[in-house]
Amino acid sequence: MIRRWSPEGLAPPIGQYSHLAAVPADHELVFVSGQVGVAEDGTLAGPDARAQTRQAFANIGRLLDSLGAGPEHLVKLLxxxxxxxxxxxxxxxxxxxxxxxxxxxxxxAHSLMVVAALARPDLTVEIEAVVALPRR
Known part of the structure; x- marks a missing residue:
């Protein structure tokens, strides 16, 4: 089981994340390329960050499904x-x-960066992930 925590002696996280996440030795790490707000048919979910973020997470959810995993297997997001x-x-x-x-x-664990631009001018959000899967 992935262990997530924020130790004492450090300010609590300023958002929805844990300061630390540890992966057991019997797990395999899978790196998910940045997901954007583009639906399966190739259309942009919407012009705004809210719609695109929802779609990017939906895409991550589908990738987790393809691995037989769920959100509990996410170790790190960017x-x-x-x-x-x-x-x-x-x-x-x-x-x-x-x-x-x-x-x-x-x-x-989660980091957030504000950048000047993404791969296309109509993209507002991109989300990468690291997944830990129990070895089969």
Whole structure:
């Protein structure tokens, strides 16, 4: 089981994340390339960060399903947001997803970066993930 925690002697996390996450030796790490807000048919989920973040997490959910895994197997996330104007929308969508995925607040490690741009000008959010799967 993945262990997530925030030790004493350090300020509590300023958002929905744990300071530390550890993976047991009997697990395999899978690295998920950055997911954007593009639906299966190739269309953008919407012009705003909220819609695109929801879709990026939905894409991560589908990738987890393909591995026989779930959100509890996520060790680390990295969210890239293209400009501070998209932070609020991205955070709202993340909070919605995390409420469903982590109702007990046992969040994975997570970093958030504001960047100048992503691969296309219409993209507002990209999310990478690291997954830990029990070896079969």
């Amino acid at each position: 969210t890239l947001v293209s400009g501070t104007e998209h932070l609020d929308g991205s955070r709202v969508a993340r909070e919605e997803v995390f409420a469903a995925w982590y109702p007990d607040g046992d969040w994975p």
